[in-house]
Amino acid sequence: MQLITNMVEKFEGNAKKILLAHGSGGKLTHLLIKSFVKKFRNLPLAKLDDSAVLRFKGKLAFTTDSYVVDPIYFPGGDIGKLAVNGTINDLAMVGAKPLYLSASAIIEEGFPLVELERIVNSMNRAARAAGVEIVAGDTKVVEKGGVDKIFINTSGIGLVDSGVDISSKNAQIGDRIILSGTIGDHGIAILSAREKFDFQTKVKSDSQPLNGIVSEILRVSKRIHTLRDPTRGGLATILNEIAEQSGVGIEIEEEKIPVKQEVKGVCEMLGFDPLYIANEGKLVAFVPEKDSAKILNVMKKNRYGRDAQIIGSVVARHKGRVVVKTSVGGERVVDMLTGEQLPRIC
Amino acid sequence: MKFVDEFRDRNIAQKIIKRIKEFDSFKVNLMEVCGTHTMVIFKQGLKGMLPEDVNLLSGPGCPVCVTSQEDIDKAIDLAKDKNVIITTFGDMLRVPGTNSSLEKEKGNGADVRVIYSPREGLRIARENPGKKVVFLAIGFETTSPLIAASLLDARKEKIENFFIFSTHKLIPPAMEALLKSREVNIDGFICPGHVSVTIGSNAYRFIAEKYNVPCVIAGFEPLDVLQSIFMLLKLIREKKAKVEIEYFRAVRPEGNRIAQELVSEVFEVSGVRWRGLGTIPKSGLRLKREFSDFDAEKEFRPKTEKSKGNLDCACGEVLRGVKRPTQCKLYRRICTPEEPYGPCMVSSEGTCAAYYKYG
Numbered sequence: 001m002q003l004i005t006n007m008v009e010k011f012e013g014n015a016k017k018i019l020l021a022h023g024s025g026g027k028l029t030h031l032l033i034k035s036f037v038k039k040f041r042n043l044p045l046a047k048l049d050d051s052a053v054l055r056f057k058g059k060l061a062f063t064t065d066s067y068v069v070d071p072i073y074f075p076g077g078d079i080g081k082l083a084v085n086g087t088i089n090d091l092a093m094v095g096a097k098p099l100y101l102s103a104s105a106i107i108e109e110g111f112p113l114v115e116l117e118r119i120v121n122s123m124n125r126a127a128r129a130a131g132v133e134i135v136a137g138d139t140k141v142v143e144k145g146g147v148d149k150i151f152i153n154t155s156g157i158g159l160v161d162s163g164v165d166i167s168s169k170n171a172q173i174g175d176r177i178i179l180s181g182t183i184g185d186h187g188i189a190i191l192s193a194r195e196k197f198d199f200q201t202k203v204k205s206d207s208q209p210l211n212g213i214v215s216e217i218l219r220v221s222k223r224i225h226t227l228r229d230p231t232r233g234g235l236a237t238i239l240n241e242i243a244e245q246s247g248v249g250i251e252i253e254e255e256k257i258p259v260k261q262e263v264k265g266v267c268e269m270l271g272f273d274p275l276y277i278a279n280e281g282k283l284v285a286f287v288p289e290k291d292s293a294k295i296l297n298v299m300k301k302n303r304y305g306r307d308a309q310i311i312g313s314v315v316a317r318h319k320g321r322v323v324v325k326t327s328v329g330g331e332r333v334v335d336m337l338t339g340e341q342l343p344r345i346c
Numbered sequence: 347m348k349f350v351d352e353f354r355d356r357n358i359a360q361k362i363i364k365r366i367k368e369f370d371s372f373k374v375n376l377m378e379v380c381g382t383h384t385m386v387i388f389k390q391g392l393k394g395m396l397p398e399d400v401n402l403l404s405g406p407g408c409p410v411c412v413t414s415q416e417d418i419d420k421a422i423d424l425a426k427d428k429n430v431i432i433t434t435f436g437d438m439l440r441v442p443g444t445n446s447s448l449e450k451e452k453g454n455g456a457d458v459r460v461i462y463s464p465r466e467g468l469r470i471a472r473e474n475p476g477k478k479v480v481f482l483a484i485g486f487e488t489t490s491p492l493i494a495a496s497l498l499d500a501r502k503e504k505i506e507n508f509f510i511f512s513t514h515k516l517i518p519p520a521m522e523a524l525l526k527s528r529e530v531n532i533d534g535f536i537c538p539g540h541v542s543v544t545i546g547s548n549a550y551r552f553i554a555e556k557y558n559v560p561c562v563i564a565g566f567e568p569l570d571v572l573q574s575i576f577m578l579l580k581l582i583r584e585k586k587a588k589v590e591i592e593y594f595r596a597v598r599p600e601g602n603r604i605a606q607e608l609v610s611e612v613f614e615v616s617g618v619r620w621r622g623l624g625t626i627p628k629s630g631l632r633l634k635r636e637f638s639d640f641d642a643e644k645e646f647r648p649k650t651e652k653s654k655g656n657l658d659c660a661c662g663e664v665l666r667g668v669k670r671p672t673q674c675k676l677y678r679r680i681c682t683p684e685e686p687y688g689p690c691m692v693s694s695e696g697t698c699a700a701y702y703k704y705g
Contacts, residue, residue, distance in 0.1 A: 195462075268350060270462070271694060273389075328568040329356040330391025332704045 023141030044135040052135040061096035064155035074193040076204030080122035087156040092211040095166040096158030102136035130209035170225040171246035175314040176292035181307040184263040187277035208281030226286035236275040252312030353567030380538030381408030381695025388704035390568040403667035410693035420648035425456040433467035434482040444651035471508035491605035494612040509642035519629035534578040546601025565593035622662030661688035671698040
């Protein structure tokens, strides 16, 4: 990126900012793209053809997601890391081994080049850490006010082993529900980075790749029925979707759900429920009771699953609904999130 | 979490429930006046833990819910002024007025900002000297001292572009209005904890003495609520019409004198209109004449809409404890948190929202 920065200065004699010309398809676009290619260093991308040509054998998983998080930097991550990990996690949630990503950015005119470099570096780091390659990409620049700073879309493909059949439709009565760690970290980190509260928190976003955990647990049990990562809408919304799609009842215990003290504190103060707060690096696994102990064990050994817990089970009662046993000993229905609790969290 | 988990202890809850069940069975109606109590009761599943003859009624203690349609319309009208920044608590945004809502006006370009404290409103006024900043001052005795303090600050700093639209209301007169109407039989009140921090337990003595109905001031954790129900049942059984404090870690008989003085420096008591309860004498706060420069109503003269009156919406009856949300024709069929018809479905403290979310 240093190269491109120098070039821009040379051509424009200008401050180091993204210009409409960077998206014109001309020389500046070419230079910008070349600088990305240099960073992401892989064969399909280096060819600079209109498409990456990839070789596969087996079942493919394919997904896409756009990232518009505000602010673009937050404790524990940034929009680049989020965009890479988010798509990796979507692939992992069907049991796929994520292989290749595409990345597209829509950038607001005037966006500082050093910030773009910071985000691209962060994407590169996240991709390498998870062992995936970014093999296709695009950038567009729009006039000031056309977007807010930078929006990123990533798509990804991965391979699903034969014998693996993971779906929100597959939860079965008797399944145990394993949650891989604390909930609410991402949403609260974004919230405290955004709002001018009279208090400060040290909560960091949990943006992290889950493909490692998934391949490790698949190694000890092929009978994983459902995997989901509770992003927008939080754990409550994901569990409701699974209950509905699998046509089963779900029971969870409030006491078993790990929530960081600080997240709890902010939620208490602002009247939020951690069950509805977004996460970016946690998963829930629905597994047969017989396999649950060994899966939990494996999960706990992974650095991203240290706080994993069995939080409940699938029942035949109250089909399509999620019921929580409260810590005080009562019971209540947990509904889906209604309305938008916090906009633009991812 | 410290100071929270202790008040959600399952074993202690079981002990209190056991003591409640030891009373002879007799049917009682207890009203939790405060919307936050309604939420705790539902969120923690307390109803299911109690014996069936203890009937909990939700009262008129959700500030957004009791704001009259006229006041909502006026707030919406204020937002239409291009020179005005509206600052408000989040719940007000989606409350439907006669023809619009603050959220819709925001979509049309009105500058409506959600804040967590009136002091933020003051900050926005300071940062936008070219605009007039209006704070929609809804709420009970809990929020009025904060607003009084903000106005005193504004005066001291000579901030001239900060206004409040006061629809502040007082809890004890509403409780009295409910008893006077005799529409529902109330055997005991679970009184709001935070309101009582300001006004003290003495403020409810007339309820107990004049109407023979015991009151217990409760905190907001599940054990607080269970313990206060136990205390109320005991008072009812012993036929003692008294005011007792369960939330003694925060509430004193005389209340918070400093807060009371702040309020009486800035506000005076007046009759105001409540949704569902009509106009109740001496149940609201309006700005004193010395503070009329801050009065949004005087500055902007907002208009109300000619009410079409949604006859099917039972918010009024729900607020009086006469109907349960499930007895409303619109509930769940037409009125949902996504598309609310009445404020009781909008507010996070609304009874209909509590039923919908956790029922």
